[in-house]
Every structure is written in C-alpha cells, then in structure tokens.
Amino acid sequence: MRRRLLALCCASAFLAAGCGMLPGGSERHTVTVWLMKGSASQDFLDRFTEDFERGHQDIRLEFRIQEWTGIVDKVHKTLRAGSGTGPDVIEVGNTQVSQYVEGGKLTDLTLESMRDWGKRTWLPGLAEPGQSGSRQFGIPWYAANRVVIYRKDLFEQAGINRPPRTRDEWLADTEKLNSGGNQGIYLAGQDWYTLSGFIWDEGGELADETDGLWQGTLDTPAALRGMDFYRRLQALGAGPVGADEEHPPQAGVFADGKVAQIVAVPGLTQSVLQQNPELKGKLGYFPVPGRTTGRPGSVFTGGSDLVVPQNTDDPDGAVAVVAALTGAKWNTELARTMNYVPNKTTLASAVDGAEGVAAMAAGAAHGRATPNTPQWTAVEADNPIKEYMTRVLGGADPQTEARRASERITEALAPSLG
Incomplete structure (x- = not known):
C-alpha cells in the first residue's frame, strides 16, 4: 500500500490507531520490494523484515514475488510508470541491468556504494554489469557459478588423490579417468559459458567496446587459445559436439554412472541424486582450475543485483533496504540459507562449511x-558462439570460424537505427 492510500486510510483521528501511526503521530510508510521467485526463502524474508522494521520504525516492508518469465517487459513497464505507482526496490539478473539503465529510469547509487557499501570487495561478475560508465546502478546481492562436480570414487580408482589445481593437471587427470569404460569428463560441445571462462583466463573477450561501438573478438589470439583448451578438454569425453549441456540434460548423463566429471552449478547434484541415489556420498566439488596453482579459473557469474527505480516516492527508504539486504549481516545469512555466494570476496569464509x-x-x-x-x-x-564451437570441434579451421562468429556478434551488437 502506497503513502497516498495510507493518507486516505488515516484521514480521521478515529482510524489513526489502526493505520500505521507511530507514537508521536508520525506515519509508518510502506517500501515495496520485488524479488524473484526462489531467490530467498519465506523464513529468511520473515526474519529480515522483523529485524529491519525494528531498526526502521517508520517503514513497513512489503515483498512481492515475481516470476522470471516475462520479467524484463514487466520491469520496463513499471520503470515507465508514474511516481509512486511501482516498487521501490527491484531484484534483477546481473546481466539485465544494462537493459534497464537505458532511458535513465534507474537511480544512480554511486555515492552510496563508494561511501558505505564496500564496493572495492564486490564480486566483479556482479559489480561490473551493474555499472554504466563510472556510475553504479545495480548493487550486487548474490551469485552462483559453475564448478567441477566429480566422482570421488572414480578419482580414487584412477590413483588421483586430490583435485587438479591447474589446467594442465586437469587435462592429465581427465585422461587418467578415461579407463574401465568411464568418461573422464562429459562436456557438451556448445557449453559457451564454460568456454567464456577459458577465453577470459587467456586475457581474451567475447566482445570489446571502442568509442561506444562493440565488436566480436573471438578471433583474437587470446580467445583462440581459450577455444583450443576447450577443444582439448572436450575431446577427453563423449559429449555431443552439436548440442549444449541441456540436450541431453547433463544431470541425467552424469547420473548414469559412467562419467567422472561435469562442469555445472553445485545445485545440479540434487537432480543427479534423485536419478541415482547410489551416488550419495560419492560426489565432490572443486573450482574450475586456472592456468597456475593458487588461482582458480575465470567463470561466468550468474546472480542478482538490486536496483532502485527513479520513480520511487521513497528513495531514502529504498536505499535503506538495499543497504541492509546487501550488507554483511544479511548477505551472509542469505548465502548460508540459500547456498549462494555472498556478494563480497571478504565474505567468502561464511560458506566454507x-x-x-x-x-x-x-x-x-x-x-x-x-x-x-x-x-x-x-x-x-x-x-553464433555455439555454432562456432561445433564447427571447430568438428575439425574446421578455428581462425576462419572465429572470424565468422565475431562478425555475426558485431552485427548483433550494432546500435539500432530505429
């Protein structure tokens, strides 16, 4: 309920006692927050609300849960609406922020993030998509990313006593795991998110911006080195070169019991164990290895940022909610409750268990x-990245295919003339 509704409700002194009036006559107003389905449990929201309202006695929180399907259009619509008619805080996918920045409909939170919110230790995969130029519009909330899920028993049978720490060790171990009818790894040919990490590790990019214009860069030497590593790793299993990790779903392939490793988010093990309960206690996890010991590989980061629409009629209340949700106390609690990565590198120890x-x-x-x-x-x-990967894994010339894919990326990223 927005402030104008509260004002109508409390028009008479007779009704004031039941309309959110605080001792001393001040009015308790509502801050509305849109969160995505599954991002936070009801128990977490109940505990957060109780704590927040205790410390902000002029605010009543209202959480409205949204579905991911159709959310982009719904957010665009509410950002265009009049003041006070929509939510005050919105959870958005980290890679969606740039879509909402266009048109100037989000509140610039740069000063708050630099002054109070520990910006220097934010996860780069959440912080960078929340920026436009030097301004910060999306505030990192939580993250998730791919790791290597592996069969501990098959590693032991192959004489591998610990997970690999470098990409060279990973290749060597995976080759050892190709024995007794087992696949050392199942890696689909079009898993472009995993490829992206290898490209970034080599210092390459999927696309780069110069003077406001974007162009595909898969044909740079660094990006080609990332693709070459992907090709070598993928060849150590029997993943289809013409499909991605969902065709067929790799959880089912892993559950069949003849695969030593997959690259996926840890939550996929729930599906694996549902399909093959005999694997309980046999699965482990390690970060995607990097080029050198001590530095895990780069990975695509998924997750959510929080944004504040410019048409909020309570910017101070909205900022207070964002500060609390993304602050150390409740961000750590969310990570532990939902098995997420906290929004700061300094909070990583909270999920060590x-x-x-x-x-x-x-x-x-x-x-x-x-x-x-x-x-x-x-x-x-x-x-075009998927098609590029399939062609290279099928034996086509990497440089030629990378150039073709880069041209298609450049065309797709060209500014619309409409």
Whole structure:
C-alpha cells in the first residue's frame, strides 16, 4: 500500500490507531520490494523484515514475488510508470541491468556504494554489469557459478588423490579417468559459458567496446587459445559436439554412472541424486582450475543485483533496504540459507562449511559476466558462439570460424537505427 492510500486510510483521528501511526503521530510508510521467485526463502524474508522494521520504525516492508518469465517487459513497464505507482526496490539478473539503465529510469547509487557499501570487495561478475560508465546502478546481492562436480570414487580408482589445481593437471587427470569404460569428463560441445571462462583466463573477450561501438573478438589470439583448451578438454569425453549441456540434460548423463566429471552449478547434484541415489556420498566439488596453482579459473557469474527505480516516492527508504539486504549481516545469512555466494570476496569464509558453495566462492572471485551492453540479448537469441564451437570441434579451421562468429556478434551488437 502506497503513502497516498495510507493518507486516505488515516484521514480521521478515529482510524489513526489502526493505520500505521507511530507514537508521536508520525506515519509508518510502506517500501515495496520485488524479488524473484526462489531467490530467498519465506523464513529468511520473515526474519529480515522483523529485524529491519525494528531498526526502521517508520517503514513497513512489503515483498512481492515475481516470476522470471516475462520479467524484463514487466520491469520496463513499471520503470515507465508514474511516481509512486511501482516498487521501490527491484531484484534483477546481473546481466539485465544494462537493459534497464537505458532511458535513465534507474537511480544512480554511486555515492552510496563508494561511501558505505564496500564496493572495492564486490564480486566483479556482479559489480561490473551493474555499472554504466563510472556510475553504479545495480548493487550486487548474490551469485552462483559453475564448478567441477566429480566422482570421488572414480578419482580414487584412477590413483588421483586430490583435485587438479591447474589446467594442465586437469587435462592429465581427465585422461587418467578415461579407463574401465568411464568418461573422464562429459562436456557438451556448445557449453559457451564454460568456454567464456577459458577465453577470459587467456586475457581474451567475447566482445570489446571502442568509442561506444562493440565488436566480436573471438578471433583474437587470446580467445583462440581459450577455444583450443576447450577443444582439448572436450575431446577427453563423449559429449555431443552439436548440442549444449541441456540436450541431453547433463544431470541425467552424469547420473548414469559412467562419467567422472561435469562442469555445472553445485545445485545440479540434487537432480543427479534423485536419478541415482547410489551416488550419495560419492560426489565432490572443486573450482574450475586456472592456468597456475593458487588461482582458480575465470567463470561466468550468474546472480542478482538490486536496483532502485527513479520513480520511487521513497528513495531514502529504498536505499535503506538495499543497504541492509546487501550488507554483511544479511548477505551472509542469505548465502548460508540459500547456498549462494555472498556478494563480497571478504565474505567468502561464511560458506566454507558447504563444499559446493565454497568451490563456487573460490571461482567467483575471478568471475565475469557477459559484455555489458543491452544488445547482448540479440547475440544469445541466435548464438553464433555455439555454432562456432561445433564447427571447430568438428575439425574446421578455428581462425576462419572465429572470424565468422565475431562478425555475426558485431552485427548483433550494432546500435539500432530505429
């Protein structure tokens, strides 16, 4: 209920006692927060609300849960609405922020983030997509990313006593695991998110911006080295070169019992164990290895940022909610409750007790997101990276195919003339 409704409700002194009036006559007003379905449990929201309202006695919190399907159009619509008619805080996917920055409909939170919110220790895969130029519009909330899920028993049978720490060790171990009818790794040919990490590790990019114009960069030497490593790793298993990790779902392939490793988010093990309960206690996790010991590989970071619409009629209340949700106390609590990676590298120790989440946190310190442009959705709509990967894995010339894919990316990222 917005302030104007409270004003109507409390028009008479007779009704004031039941309309959120605080001692001394001040009015308690509502801050509305849109969160995505599944991002936070009801128990977490109840505990957060009780704590927040105790410390902000002039605010009543209202959480409204949204579905991911159709959310982009719904957010655009509410951002265009009149003042006070929509939510005051919105959870958005980290790679969606650039779509909402266009048109100037989000509140610039740069000063708050630099002064009070520990910006220097934010996960880069959440912080960078929340920026436009030097301004911060999206505030990191939580993250998740891929790790290597592995069969501890198959590693032991192959004489491997610990997870690999470098990419060279990873290749050597995976080759050892190809024995007794087992696949050392199942890696689908079009898993472009995993490829992205290898490209970033080599110093390459999917696309780069110069003077406001984007162009695909898969044909740079660094990006080609990332693809070459992907090719060598993928060849150590029997993953289909013409499909991604969902075709067939790799959880089912892993559950069949003949695969030693997959690259996926830790939560996928729930599906694996549902399909094959005999694997309980046999699964482990480690960060995607990097080029050198002591530094995990780069990974694509998924997750959410919090934004404040410019049409909020309570910017101070909205900022207070964002500060609390993304602050150390409740961000740590959210991570522990939901098995997420906290929004800061300095909070990673909060999830040390959960093997899969700890592996994610190690990788998230070097995480990245897709190129920070609203046009990137056009790239993914008809993804040339997938076709490029399939062609190279099928034996085509990498340089030629990378150049072709880069040209298609450049075309998709070109500014619309309409």
